[in-house]
Amino acid sequence: MASVKVAVRVRPFNQRELDMDAKLIIQMSGKTTGILNCKANARDENIRYKEFTFDHSYWSHDENSPNFASQERVYSDLGTEVVDCAFQGYNACVFAYGQTGSGKTFTMMGSPDNQGLIPKICKSLFDRMAENSKRGTTHRVQVSYLEIYQERVADLLRGRDNSSLKVREHPKKGPYVQGLTTCLVTNYGHIQECMNRGNSHRTTAATNMNDVSSRSHAIFTITFVQAGYCDGVPSETVSKIHLVDLAGSERADATGATGQRLKEGAHINKSLVTLGSVISALAELSVENSGQRKSFFIPYRDSVLTWLLKDSLGGNSKTIMIATISPADCNYGETLSTLRYANRAKNIINKPTVNEDPNVKLIRELRDEISKLKALMFSEQRSDMLAQLHEKEAREKELTEEWAGKWREAQAILREQRALGLRKAGPGVVLDSDRPHLVAIDDDPLSTGVTLYHLKEGKTTIGTEDSDVKQDIELKGAGMEPQHCTITFENGVATLTPNPGAYVMLNNVLIEAPARLSQGCIIFLGKAHVFRFNDPAEAAELRKGERIYNLSRLSLLSWSTPDLAVSMENLQPSQDDEKSEIEIQRLNLEKEKEVFEKEQEAFERKRKTLEEAQAKLEAEKALMHEEHARQTRRLQEDWHHLTLEQRQREFQLKEKEKELIARREELERERHKIWGEINHEFEQLQDFKSNVVIKLNNACQFITSHGNDFTFPNPQIKKVFQELVLKSESNSLTDAESDILIDALNSVRGPSLIQELVVQHRKELAELQAELNKRVEALSERRKTVEMLDKKLLDLVDQQASLDINPQDDHLVDLKQSLASRTKEELEKIEKKKQGLKLNLKKINSVDEPNSCETNYTSSLEKGSTLSSDTYHTAASVCSPVLNNLDCLMSDSGVELRPSPRIQDESDLSSNEEYKVISDSQSTSSIENHLPVIRKKRKDIEVLRRLSQKILQQKQSILRSLDSGYPKVQIDSQIAVLQELQRQYMAIKCGSGSVLSPATEHPLQDVDSASPSPVKPFHTGSTSALYSPNLQVQSHRLSSYNYNLHRSMPSIASEADNDSVVTISSYCIRGAGTKTHYEYEVRVCTSDDRWSILRRYSRFRDLHIAMKARYGDKVASIPFPAKQLFANSETVAKSRKRQLEFYLRRLIETCKNLPACPLAYGDTVTKAALISFSPFFRKGVFENGKYGTS
Structure with a gap:
């Protein structure tokens, strides 16, 4: 249990x-x-x-x-x-x-x-x-x-x-x-x-x-x-x-x-x-x-x-x-x-129990009973028990031998079954043997079994029982010899050797010499025995290698033994044999028919499978075609929309360009008109100057001719006055001498009539001087108006350049340069005119306020110290000596005024008139001079547009070829055509003549300077900049009066910057709200390339931390701008710009001396070495200027 x-x-x-x-x-x-x-x-x-x-x-x-x-x-x-x-x-x-x-x-x-x-x-x-x-x-x-x-x-x-x-x-x-x-x-x-x-x-x-x-x-x-x-x-x-x-x-x-x-x-x-x-x-x-x-x-x-x-x-x-x-x-x-x-x-x-064989259980019970009987017999000595004991022992022995025999027989069957590989497969039995063997093909209708003969290693003899030597396989029948043949099996190869006179056929071919046996071959021995040779090892190799043999040709199993016998013997034909032959042939045909039908069914199934697969492939192909057509239609629609948008954009740009051209012509006309008014004012100033000089000479001559009527404060003043009058008759007086002469005139006393005449002349001179000052102020206002018009013209040029479709069209750059050059020349002309209009006069004291020469001199100093930058040109440099000690003045418009060598007062009026005519002619023909350049640039734009369309069409053709599976040679030729079109595009795009580098961000900004530029920025955020028109004339002075003009503009490479790898040229504000920050434009110029990148302050700080961790104290000692509380103010950005530029330069110079740094190898810094030094200097995919991303 x-x-x-x-x-x-x-x-x-x-x-x-x-x-x-x-x-x-x-x-x-x-x-x-x-x-x-x-x-x-x-x-x-x-x-x-x-x-x-x-x-x-x-x-x-x-x-x-x-x-x-x-x-x-x-x-x-x-x-x-x-x-x-x-x-x-x-x-x-x-x-x-x-x-x-x-x-x-x-x-x-x-x-x-x-x-x-x-x-x-x-x-x-x-x-x-x-x-x-x-x-x-x-x-x-x-x-x-x-x-x-x-x-x-x-x-x-x-x-x-x-x-x-x-x-x-x-x-x-x-x-x-x-x-x-x-x-x-x-x-x-x-x-x-x-x-x-x-x-x-x-x-x-x-x-x-x-x-x-x-x-x-x-x-x-x-x-x-x-x-x-x-x-x-x-x-x-x-x-x-x-x-x-x-x-x-x-x-x-x-x-x-x-x-x-x-x-x-x-x-x-x-x-x-x-x-x-x-x-x-x-x-x-x-x-x-x-x-x-x-x-x-x-x-x-x-x-x-x-x-x-x-x-x-x-x-x-x-x-x-x-x-x-x-x-x-x-x-x-x-x-x-x-x-x-x-x-x-x-x-x-x-209720599990041990499952024993009944006979074994009976034998054990008999053994137990025998043991009991023996015990009783020894104890009681009974004869009947002895007989019973003998009977039990005999029965037990018989059963034991019977069981042992049955088990031995079962074991033999198991061993034989294991050797033969007999196994049950459903209702049938499969006979597999692992040794080479012969299978007898018996046509005897009384036969009920299959005869199999194993071939041993070595020789296996086949004959009859009449042989003197015992044969391994004994056969009976017609045509058999006592020692018929021998089959030798060595090293996995079986060889059939017929004895002399023996009738042996192999695959329906009579043999007399030794022949090798192969898997499935048919052997005929005598006239009554047919065998099939099987070699399991060879069959396994054939299955492994998937070799196919035509067994219908090699195998003769479909032939019946009577048919083979009829073909070998001359038997007497009979009606029964013919009927049996016909019946056998009919059966064979039916078997072949069944085999053919099975093959036909298999072929039909395969054909249906292939048809289904083909139909599936056709359906998938149709779906792919539909998808391709849908994608093509969508791409065509997108292309059409893009084309319409491009045309609309081009039309808008052209309209905007026409508007800007009309506006520019209007400004040119207004500018020309103002220049005419300036020239008219200049002529009037010349007349006033002549009158003033005449009256001064007349006054001096009058005093000289009536010297006895006038009294001087002391003889020394009289002597100086007479010397100056004599000198003025032969040579021109200097400014200081003129001042002394005027002071002497103020100190003269004469008769009342003469004194009234002098007072009258003084009043006239005062009125002339007031009028002169008024005209000079008007001239200054005109000059400012001209500068404002020039600025508007430059802004228009910038707008037209930004509206240009082709970024390489830089005819506007040439036009802007011409405007800047003309502006500089006109400024020089104005200053020359103003210098020619300067008078060495002071305000003459009235009769009611007679002052000495010292008080006049003091008042002139006070006036000079209160001059503003806007009225500075109205005062003479000699009368205002305090100005000589000024280092720098700044106008309201951001113009820096620096001292320059003094210009002589003498001016040639004829040269001024000549310069006036030239400037007038230049101002009236400024646009006409650039028409050929504009036409050429527009032609280049059209050529580039056509080339870009051809490149796009060629790319689409290559994609269609790839989708259609065209040969590689044809695709390579199309790629070569595409590369040639791209080369032509880049040649036209980069071959346009311009004074600007491709890396410049502003169309009028100079990058490479052969000489130091006098233009220095006060801050990079200024937009009221007047750019240097040409690299060859940068060293010329922009004005001819005592102070040079320097305007705020983006930084231009100076002599000190030529040897530097990095320069921070400007900064701009990005983001909105709490994410507002400043980004600094870092210009990098190596021996093999130049590029610009935008970096915010945090990127600089990350660079500094990484370099300190890598190179230690040498980099840590370089000063780096610290974080500040209000970092988004322009004041902080302006100071950081200089500090960060100084830091980058010091960092590169320091690291170039470190052996472990990539910058230490080579005479010059290359782009690869700089990027290997730090990814900070790698330009991003979208970094194309100030409007890109950092």
Whole structure:
């Protein structure tokens, strides 16, 4: 008596449960398994948590857990017990029970890398068989494999023939399957082959809960027989091991089963419900009430599964049940049901017994009885007991010899069967031999067997029994010689050697010399024997190499022996022979017809498969064509929209350009008009100057001629006055001498009449001087107006350049240069005119306020110290000596005024007039001079546009060629055409003459300077800049009066910058709101390239931190601008610009002296070395100027 052993195993979460965020509801501790109901009331602990105790509880949920139960542990606890039962002679059964997808098949079969119970049990079985065989024990193992699908039994070893086997029940042996294939296996490889073949025929399908759900119950049965002697007594046991993999119970709403899957699920649930009923009935049957067992009906026959497992459940078997469960809360109901069934199965009581052979049992009983009789005989000395003892011993000896003979015969059959490879394949028997052999082809209608002769290593003789020497193969029949032939088998090669006079044919060819035998050849010996030669090794090589032989030509098996005999012998034809020949030919034709029909059917199936594949390919091709056409239409529409947008943009640009040209012409006309007014004012100033000079001379002459009428303060002043008057008659007076002369005139006293005349002249001179000052101020205003018009013209040029379609069209740059050059020349002309208008006069004191020369001089100093930059040109430099000590003045418009060498007062009026005419002619023809350049630039734009269209068309052609699969040579030629078009485009684009470098950001900004520029920036944010028109004239002065003009503009490379690798030229503000920041334009100029990058302050700080970490204190000692609180102000940005530029230059100079730095190698810094030094200097993909990204 033994109860069913029950084990529970929980699996990990599957993907479906993970997607549902399932919760763990299973807990295991030792042999106890608990399940938690998450939906129950927390206060009722009995309902919320339930515990069950089983023989084994396997925690396979988490591999990282110390209590993780692997496949090896499950086999160690359960599988070894099954193997022990088999060798002890008991029947054993292992079956897995649980819902679908709970891990039953994995526990029983496993995977190739992690085998389950069934493969491990089989392997262990053969390992112990090999050990026992060394002690003289013999074994025999047979296997069968079936499945129960929709309550129909199918043979998995036979294949899918859609036939259902019937279940019968033997009165003593119990239920069995009629016609089930039983395979004799001799090693684990054979049994593994049977398992793989059966698994390939199993019925599986995908459901919502399991991708490879088993849709049938599978039973793998091992019949194990072992025989031997135990203490001199024969022993033979027969064990049956049923290894069952059940299909899982399932709910249709959870699995989503419909149609065929729904029917399968119904049958599965029916058989499992019956199994549960049987388990419940057996459990109740095992409970004793009032000392008596209740009488229960066990519904074994309600299901095929329970009928076949009748012995395993409550019968002659040791049974192990493995309940597999899911750990997820979504499967709570099915898991609880499985645990309850497993708990009931613990109460089932089986009655296992050792399955012995009846004869062996009888022999053992006789041995025991003989022993008892001998004991009685020795004790009582009875003669009848002696006779009975002799009878028992004879019977025991006879039975022992009979059993030993039968077992030896069985072992011989097993050995022969193993050698011949006799195996059952469904209803047929396949004969495989691993040695070369001859198969007799017998046409005798009375023959019922197949004759096979093995060829031994060496020589095998064939003859008759009349030979003097014993022949290995003895044959009888016409044409046979006593020693007919010899077959020699050496080194895997068989050679047929006929003896002299013997009739031997090989493949219907008469031979007299030795000939090599090959697989499948036909041998004729005499006139009555036909053999086929088989070489398993050669056949295996042929199968391995997939070599095909025309066996219809080599094999003559389709020929019947009478036909061959008729062709070899001159038999008397008869009517019966002709009829038999016709009948045989008819049968052969029918066989050939059947073969042809089968080949035709196979060809038809192949043709249909090819047609279906072709139709599928055609459909895919049509879809691809539709997709290609759709993509083509979309691309054409996009191209059309882009073309329309481009045309509209070009039209807008042209209209804007026309508007700008009209505006520029209007400004030119206004500028010309103002220049005319300036010239008119200049003429009037010249007249005023002449009048002033005449009156001064007249005053001096009058005083000289009436010297006696005038009195001087002292003789010294009179003497100086007379000397200056004499000198003025021959030479011009200097400014200082003129001042002294005027002071002397102011100090003269004369008669009242003369004094009134002098006062009158002084009033006239004061009025003339006031008028002169007024005209000079008007001239200054005109000059400012001209400068403002020039600035507007430059802004228009910038706007027109920004509207230009082709970035290489720089005729506007030439126009702007011309404007700047003309502006500078006109400024020089104005200053020359103003210098020519300067008077060495001071305001003459009125009669009411007679002052001395010292007071006048002091007042002139005070006036000079209060001059502004706007009225500076109205004061003479000699009369304002304080100005000579000024280092720098700044006008309101950002013009820096620096001291320059003094210009002589003498000016040639004729040269001024000539310069005026030239400037007028230049101002009136400024636009006409640039018309040819504009036309040439527009022509270049048109050429570049056509080239860009050709390049785009060529690219589209190459893409079409690639899609169409054109040859590589043709595609290469198209690529060569594309490269030539690109080369022409770049040649025209880069070949346009311009004073600007391609790296410049402003169309009028100079990059490469041969001489130091006098133009220095005060801040880079100024937009009111007047650019230097030409590199050759940068050193010329922009004005001819005492202070040079310097205007705020983007930095131009100076002499100090030529040797520097990096320069920060400007900065700009980026972002909005809290993300506002300044970015600095860093210009890099190496020996092989030049480029510009935009970097914000944080990038500089990251560079400094990285360089300090790499090169240490030498870099850390370089001053770096610290972070500030209000970093987004322009004042901080302006100061940081200089500091960051100084830092970059010091960093490069310092690192060039470090051996570990990439900049230390080579005489000059290259682009590759600088980028290798730090990615800070690498230009990004979208960094194309101030409007790119950093």
